[in-house]
Amino acid sequence: MIEPHPSPIAYFSMEIGLEPDLPTYAGGLGVLAGDCLRAAADLGVDIVGVTLIDRKGYFKQHLDVHGNQTETPVVWKPEDRLEKLQATTSVNIMGRKVLIQAWRYIITGHSGWQVPVILLDTQLPENAPDDQAITDTLYGGNDRYRLCQEVVLGMGGVAMLQEIGYTDIAAYHMNEGHSALLALALFVEQSQLTGHADAQKSIEHVREKCVFTTHTPVPAGMDRFSNTLVTEVLGEELTGYLVLCDCLHRSNLNMIYLALFFSRYINGVSMRHEEISHGMFPNYPISSITNGVHAGTWVSGAYAKLFDRHIPEWRSDNLYLRYIINVPVEEIRTAHLEAKTDLFNQVFARTGKRLNLSVLTLGFARRMTAYKRADLIFTDIERLKRISKETGPLQIIYSGKAHPRDIEGKDLIRHVFRARDALQGIIDVVFLEDYDMAVGKAMCAGVDLWLNTPQRPYEASGTSGMKAAMNGVPSLSVLDGWWVEGHVEGVTGWSVGDSYQEINPSRDADSLYEKLEKTIVPMFYQRPAAFDELMRMSVALNGSYYNAERMMRQYRVHAYNPRKNLNGNGNGNGK
Secondary structure, three states: OOOOOOOOEEEEEOOOOOOOOOOOOOOHHHHHHHHHHHHHHHHOOOEEEEEEOOOOEOOEEEEOOOOOEEEEOOOOOHHHHOEEEEEEEEEEEOOEEEEEEEEEEEEEOOOOOEEEEEEEEOOOOOOOHHHHHHHOEOOOOOHHHHHHHHHHHHHHHHHHHHHHOOOOOOEEEEEOHHHOHHHHHHHHHHHHHOOOOOHHHHHHHHHOOEEEEOOOOOHHHOOEEEHHHHHHHHOHHHHHHHHHOOOOEOOEEEHHHHHHHOOOEEEEOOHHHHHHHHHHOOOOOOEEOOOOEOHHHHOOHHHHHHHHHHOHHHHOOHHHHHHHHHOOHHHHHHHHHHHHHHHHHHHHHHHOOOOOOOOEEEEEEOOOOHHHOOOHHHOOHHHHHHHHHHOOOEEEEEEOOOOOOOHHHHHHHHHHHHHHHHOOOOOEEEEEOOOOHHHHHHHHHHOOEEEEOOOOOOOOOOOHHHHHHHOOOOEEEEOOOOHHHHOOEOOOEEEEOOOOOOOOHHHHHHHHHHHHHHHHHHHHHHOHHHHHHHHHHHHHHHHOOOEHHHHHHHHHHHHOOOOOOOOOOOOOOOO
C-alpha cells in the first residue's frame, strides 16, 4: 500500500493519448482524454487517470498501392516508458481470479503540477493465457473480450486506486460508457457496507460520486452485452446486483444506460450533441461541455514561437490567444509557411511525393469509417478537376485508420486511392499511412484548409478542426458537432450545406464544390491578404475558446462540483 492521497477526481477512459508513439489510444476519444488530463496538469487539478496498458496497441496500419489495409500488433516495452508499481489487485472473470498489475505515467503541466495516469495490466504469470491477453489489444476481439476488458477497467480500476492509496475519491468521471462497471463496483461496495438494507440509498450514494461524459450520437455506438454473456463473465452474484438496481434491459446490459443511471451529472460534448442526446435519452437531464484541445500539445513549433513572442501569457491562459488580432498577418503567413514546409517534408519522407508549397492544400485526417465521408469531395471527379484547372490548383493530404472489422471503412480508403489515381496529373492526392498524434499535429498545422464532411448528426463534437484553428487553419465543414458553434461564415471558415438539420448528401457535395469554386480558391490565389486575415481570426475566435483549458475549467465548475447535481431529485434516471 502506497501512502494515502487526498480526495482527487478519478478520470476513467478506455483509451488515453499520452504520447504519439505510446499505443494507448486509437483516435479522437483517447486524444481528447489525454488533452483533458494535460489541461488538468496545467491548471493544477487534483486528478488521476485510469486506463488499460494495451500491450499490442490498437494496431499498426499497412497500406498497399491500392489502399488495401492490413494490420499488425504494435511492438513496445512498457518498462521502457512507464513506472511499474508494486500494487496489485484482482477481479473475478468467468469464475477465475484475474490479477492486475499497475503501471504509472506522469503528465507534468507547464507549472510543474503532476497528474498520474494508472495503466492496468493483466499480463502476469499467475494468470491464465487468455486472461493475460485481456489488456493486449485496444478495441480488439469479440464481445466477450470487450466485456472482460471493461471489467478490468471499471471494477479493476476502482480496486486498484484503493490499493494504491486513493481511498477517498471526490468524483469518478466516466469518459464514455466503457468504464461504467466502476459504478457497479461502487454499488456492490456500498451495499455490502450497509448490509443490503436499502438499495435505493446505496444507488444514491454512488450517484453522488459519479459523472458521465457521453460521446455517442447514435444508438449504434453503444456497447451492449447479452444477459447470458454478462452472467458468464461477471457471475451470478454480480449479475444479481445489476438486477437489484434494475440495470439489465431488453435482455442486455447497455453500458451507456448503466453510466447514465448511476451519474449525478451527465454531459454531451457539444451544444448540438446535447440536443441529440436529449432525443436519445429523454428521461435523463443532460448538459453539454463542448470539447477542447490542448494548446501546448497541438500548436506547431512555428506558431508556438509566434505566440511566445507576441502573447507570452498564452500557455497559462489560452484565452490570451484572442490577442492574436494585434499580430501582423505577415508574421502569421510566415509561421504557417514554416508549418507547411515541415508537413511537406514529412510527406516526401513517407511517400516520396513532393508537393507544391504555393498550391492550396486540403487536409482530411480522422478515423476512416462510413459516416465520416472521406470521399465526399470525390463525388464528382470531373467537377473537381475543372475547379483545379480553371479556378486554381488543389492538392489533398489524407490520413486515417479503419477498424480491422470495419469493412465499409476499409472500402473508403480504397475509394480515396482510386480517386487519387483518377486525378493523377491534375490534383495530387497523398495518403499518409499509420495515422497517429504526430501525423495529426503536422497536418492540422501544415495544410491550408481543414476538410470535415461527416453525415449529420453523427459527429458528436470532432476536435481535428479545433487543432487546425489553433494553427490558423480555417475549416470547410459540415454543420455538425462543434462546428455549429465555431462556424462564422467567411470569418473562421465555411460551411458545407446550409442547415445542419438537413440530410442531403448530394446537396452537401454541391455546396462543397460551390464554396471551393466561388469563394475559397479565388480568395487563396487572388486575395491572399483576406485569406491571411481569416487565418488570424480562426485563432482569435476558435483557438482562444475551443481549448482543453476552458473545457477543464467547465468540468471543475459543473461536473466536479458536488453541488451540481442534475439528478438530485432521484427521479431523473429513467430507462
